[in-house]
Amino acid sequence: MEVKANGPRAPGPALPGPTNPMVTPLLTDLYQFTMAYAYWKATKHQERAVFDLYFRRNPFGGEYTIFAGLEECIRFIANFRFTEADISFIHDSLPGSCENGFFDYLRGLDCSEVEVYAIPEGTVVFPKVPLMRIEGPVAVVQLLETPLVNLVNYASLVATNAARHRFVAGKSKLLLEFGLRRAQGPDGGIGASKYCYMGGFDATSNVAAGKLFGIPLRGTHSHAFVSSFMSPDEIIDKSLQCADGSRSCEDFVSLVQTWLNKIQHPMQRSKTLRGTFGETNQSELAAFTSYALAFPKSFLALVDTYDVMRSGIPNFCAVALALNDLGYKAGGVRLDSGDLAYLSCEVRKFFSVIEKEFGVASFGKMNITASNDLNEETLDALNKQGHEVDTFGIGTYLVTCFAQPALGCVFKLVEINNQPRIKLSEDVSKVSIPCKKRCYRLYGREGYALLDIMTGENEQAPKAGERILCRHPFSESKRAYVVPQKVEELLKCYWPGSSGKAREELPPLKDIRERCIEQLEQMRPDHMRRLNPTPYKVSVSTKLYDFIHFLWLNEAPVGELQ
Amino acid sequence: MEVKANGPRAPGPALPGPTNPMVTPLLTDLYQFTMAYAYWKATKHQERAVFDLYFRRNPFGGEYTIFAGLEECIRFIANFRFTEADISFIHDSLPGSCENGFFDYLRGLDCSEVEVYAIPEGTVVFPKVPLMRIEGPVAVVQLLETPLVNLVNYASLVATNAARHRFVAGKSKLLLEFGLRRAQGPDGGIGASKYCYMGGFDATSNVAAGKLFGIPLRGTHSHAFVSSFMSPDEIIDKSLQCADGSRSCEDFVSLVQTWLNKIQHPMQRSKTLRGTFGETNQSELAAFTSYALAFPKSFLALVDTYDVMRSGIPNFCAVALALNDLGYKAGGVRLDSGDLAYLSCEVRKFFSVIEKEFGVASFGKMNITASNDLNEETLDALNKQGHEVDTFGIGTYLVTCFAQPALGCVFKLVEINNQPRIKLSEDVSKVSIPCKKRCYRLYGREGYALLDIMTGENEQAPKAGERILCRHPFSESKRAYVVPQKVEELLKCYWPGSSGKAREELPPLKDIRERCIEQLEQMRPDHMRRLNPTPYKVSVSTKLYDFIHFLWLNEAPVGELQ
Known part of the structure; x- marks a missing residue:
């Protein structure tokens, strides 16, 4: 079986590793390794697979989400390598019968054969549309699943929570994130500070986050300071x-x-x-x-x-x-x-x-x-x-996302060896949209985003001024003709592996924050309101619609009533 | 003003730093530094202060909590030192008018003058009783506030959540923690795995946590693995x-x-x-x-x-x-x-x-x-x-503590320069219990814990077989005579600083887990049940009761109705 030599990394300037040094290739579920072994044992590990990372429902009863965590994902991917200590631990964690060739394979593994397309960080995003599309040898992409989902889930959740707090507080108020002591662990605290700033907060109390990300710092004093004094007589x-x-x-x-x-x-x-x-x-x-x-x-x-x-x-x-x-x-x-x-x-x-x-x-x-x-x-x-x-200092409810403490991103196989794959479920909202896809945001006359549409990879892109039929992915009767004034392709190449494609730059946090604030301002107000917001439409092309339903019928067992 | 030389650390074997290298003295709120500067400027920074770390209400509508996070706190304290880069960042974050002597003071700062008493990790604990009592120069103890509260809050919350899940599932079931991908950031995931194991889970899917803490690992395969195959014909x-x-x-x-x-x-x-x-x-x-x-x-x-x-x-x-x-x-x-x-x-x-x-x-x-x-x-x-x-794999709801994602530990000044301090509030549940205290758990005839009692530091300890009056700290009429069969002092010395006292060992995770499971089994069943559990009593001695109320009257302003 193939033993890959430790080759040079993909070209381009070196990226630093993830902010938290504990984010290593071991920060994943054990089953990613058992699967990797089974793929390797079946000589299937190099089969080219495409996975979509997406979420199924907007959090907090709202109709929008802020995509965050991308930079950390790319920094993780760029530095994805097992150390000898990692490999020795994996060896000891798998059954003794696993062949040594697999560990040699892990020894040579990196993400040079992986390509990542993603929506820019700080973008307003919606259910079902892939935030990231990860393509590469099936075994390595599976190993990425858990850390990528972990890095995107909370980041997007808390950025969205921050944006929602900003929306209610209004533009003129100063918003300070004060949540470190109540966050879910040290990294929960540091992540909260970063992504709340991204979502529109003005400053944090968290000194470490200030140092790491250049976020403005704010603070006064505590009750303990007040009660530590007795009387003005003690002032020397x-x-x-x-x-x-x-x-x-x-x-x-x-x-x-x-x-x-x-x-x-x-x-x-x-x-x-x-x-x-x-x-x-x-x-x-x-x-x-x-x-x-x-x-x-x-x-x-x-x-x-x-x-x-x-x-x-x-x-x-x-x-x-x-x-x-x-x-x-x-x-x-x-x-x-x-x-x-x-x-x-x-x-x-x-x-x-x-x-x-x-x-x-x-x-x-x-x-x-x-x-x-x-x-x-x-x-x-x-x-x-x-x-x-004038200024609100917000802690516990903001950083722990008290109203809904998890987003629920998933990572689904949509294609392997150029064969589209679908994940079925009795619950329609859990059926995945197969195929390697392209995603577009269509804008209307007033400059507002009208809807997102997904197409197959090789379909013609929607064009400004041209009418296109946009279909609900699962509901036959829900469809609409749209004539977009502007068409924006959502997925951009953030990690080209060794494909030679250009890599999108990872902008500084301040720029992502500005993009996010701008994006939120460009949304139609009825999608943003707190009470009964209008759902933003996410659609597929007719070709993709037909294909989804062909595949669905093909895979689903026929029921038998007796 | 005093410039402390870089002295040797407190004696005893060296402790490793916190698991997450991002837990440094900068992982704190800015106001801890502004307060430290104000203390220093007022030549008050070396005044000896006592702070209690405690929570006010059990989580998840229950009547008990598991104390967790202590080892990380002690490892943090043992390694508390500013680097030159830290000091330079603090310098730039404070107003330019701050005097240089303060930064020299920070340069020499460590926790050799701090003493930490704590309840052993994995103990069943209750509101108002200090989980940790931190004594030392007021400025340095204030700097510890945010990281200690951060390290205890989520750890105790998720350990308690795990224990509650174990209680419902029953002893005979295997419980697996599968939450990494939905946790609040990487450290949320690693902390969840550690503290769920402590609270009674049997294994985790998180490979990094398995490596760091020796937790058994478990995993199968995913839906993607299944759908990545086409037919048995492809098996070579x-x-x-x-x-x-x-x-x-x-x-x-x-x-x-x-x-x-x-x-x-x-x-x-x-x-x-x-x-x-x-x-x-x-x-x-x-x-x-x-x-x-x-x-x-x-x-x-x-x-x-x-x-x-x-x-x-x-x-x-x-x-x-x-x-x-x-x-x-x-x-x-x-x-x-x-x-x-x-x-x-x-x-x-x-x-x-x-x-x-x-x-x-x-x-x-x-x-x-x-x-x-x-x-x-x-x-x-x-x-x-x-x-x-036979086996439950539990993720999102367990690790994000969906039912209540924050515990709400606080850190309150209870004494400075031997002067007891009280924090008042219109909400009685938020009034702090002043004085450097001792805490005891009293056990009854059947071996169950009857109640916890707090006394002043120099009061005589309750004795087995001797009747003692236990009083509700804030409700005059709630009191009871108790004749304990066994008396256990709760707070033990985990960080003696350079006091020369003996330091309690930090036991391995497995031992803490066993202690926790034993403790839970020894609780009276009516405190543990899910529906309408009986509150466990937390009391104070008559002497402490009288002192609390004397101080309260002394500090509270007298109202004026017009």
Whole structure:
């Protein structure tokens, strides 16, 4: 049996391996190896197979999905090689009767005979349309199944979740991903940060993700920071230089105290805020003052450790006004509990009174960040109630995809040795669409995408201005003539193996993010709405339709009723 | 300000780093660094603080949780060090005004001044009781918060999910974790395999997890393997040696065909199975035959690609009987769709008829594995309907913890500079229990755990045979006298830093798994049942109760109604 020598890799610039070094060819299901052995034993391992990677249903009750994870897949494929330690472990995991030639085969294996076509990462995608089409020797492509599905599943799910949160929050809000501590493991956390950014978030709290992917970082302080202080008396170094460096305030602690006394008055006078606070919490005041001394240019405060309106906000304003005296502008506050709609409005009023009473320009526009178990529903509820939040910090529900924690991508054989294959099921939604296919997105007059259509590999491509019959793949009566204004071929070559074809570049994360945001904006609004969105149509050509049904009848056993 | 020299590590044998090399001191929230800087700037960073890591509610509507993730936490702590690249990135991520002395401080930082007490991994645990108590300089302990919570959250959640699946499936069934492709990222997959094994699963399909943790591996083949074949004609090497090596069957393919013809008869005669099949699918027959030629000693077949009873099972039996002629025992079948209760019973009948008709000993007891979107509910439904499944392969719902994808561990400051601290909240369940505490599990006469009790650090420990008043931490009227038969202190020293205390060993995964299974068996059944389980009691000593409420009144602002 063939022993492939360790040849040179496919041409083109070398790609780095996957972000997580644990993504190796062993990160796969055991049955991929038992199958590989059975293929090899039957001298069938080099038969050319085509697999489609796709999903069957959009997540979160929506009608769209963001495709993500492609770059990691290609980096994995580009570096696909077994080490001797891997091979020795596979050897020990398979029955002792397996022949040594198989392990020699694994020793020489790489993806130089594999070709991967894919939809660009960050594209809005739909059920049944292949996100990736992987073609190559059947044994090696099977070995790729589990890692590719793993890398695409969660990435696409969480990017979609991020896009949905962005949709509800609106374009003008800042969205921060705060999910690391609640994510499903370290890599769940790092993946979440990357793909939430891709799906439209603005920043993350996750420092490692910031370093790995260049995502902007954001953060304030925690409740523990506040309660670690006792009183302002414990602050030793009380001096703070002015923003312009002209002079130094020797006792910033007293300056804060002075402001705290001053703001009692207008608050008591103000109709809305009358008597909202007496003595504020001293640990909190000490913590805020210390934080401002450390970060005079970017003072942010978590204001709900004791009581937002009676302690946190007056303490924050006193520190912010003291900073203002020295030429610094405070950054804002964070609310992490309670009725966020109500509290944010009350806080805004308080800030406006301060602006008016003390003539501090734009104090009323101070940033208000809200966190605390936010999700699509709570964002929607906040919108309906009316709120004054500028920035949302979202964690658990976002990164664990609480509303639906798995996407369910599959990887199906559609052709082997040029023979189309179909996977049947009593459940029609689980029947696979056979054949090596081409996929197109057809655009209408208003620039919106009308539908996606799949054709056989060698069919003529749809043309702009030419009428084409688009058919539902499984429902005879569902069909429509379409005259596209623009036709876009979806699958591009991201891994040519050694075929000599050009390889699409893997764009930087920032560009993918922009593409994603643009794509979402170009979708017809009725596909995007949260309540009863219109399904986007996914169709096949008449030729492919006929072929699917020919093959189906051919493979399905005829029932016998007795 | 103090610059700590790079000192030697804490004594004791060196521990390896976390399994995932991406778990570094940068895998934390940015605010941990801003807080560390503010502490440092206030010369407060070395103040001795105590934090508790705990959760507030059991997951999945149950009344127990399995604590998991400890070993990874300790390995992280033991290797906690910043690289120059880390420090340079932190430098660039913080405001430019931050002083250089802080980065020198980070340069020298490790966990030699930190002490970690924890409940042994694999223990059944309950809300509010600290799983880990982390004591050390406030700045460094804060930096540990995010990674420790990340490492414990998902690990404990998925271990608990596994234990719940085991509880429903029963002890006699084999449980296989098949979730890698649907897990939340690569590490979600690897963590799932490890912690599902810990929670009572028997094996995984994940080869990388098998290699990393020594977990038994299991796998068969996929639908793609079946549909990659066309017909038995394509099998080239048809010979198979007998199990005892005595002779070789030159045409195994014909032997299989002979058996396929033979079994038509009894099936047609048998009352229950009359006429269940005509011609079976030829791709499937070819795939099964090839798989058997590759793995004659462990032939397993996925039987639902075309039609279980009309094609998959007759094909499987023909191959299994041909193997039997040569002295091999087939391993069994896997069902991956349809009505698993009904199908497994039909398959069992079919096997029994084969055993009786052809006198093949124990053919009727052939292993039946079921997979396809199984979860606690479907397992329960299968039990109620009656089924003949021996082995369950469980994926998506298990590893993504579909029913509740996040646990919600928190990390709260309970003491600083020997001053107890409390975190208040309008929601009583979110109020933290202050003080550095000791925790005990009290056992009753029948050997069951009665309740957990927390006391102040210096209180006398409860003693076997001595009556003690156990109080609900927040509800005055809920209290009970208990005379324990046995008292177990829960928190043990897993990281002594440089304190010189003895360090608990980190046991191998297999031992943790056994501990976990034992622990679950020792729980009172009413805490474990799926429907309306009885909450397990978590209490505090009278002294601690009084102190909590003294502190609470002290910190809470007094309301003013107008």
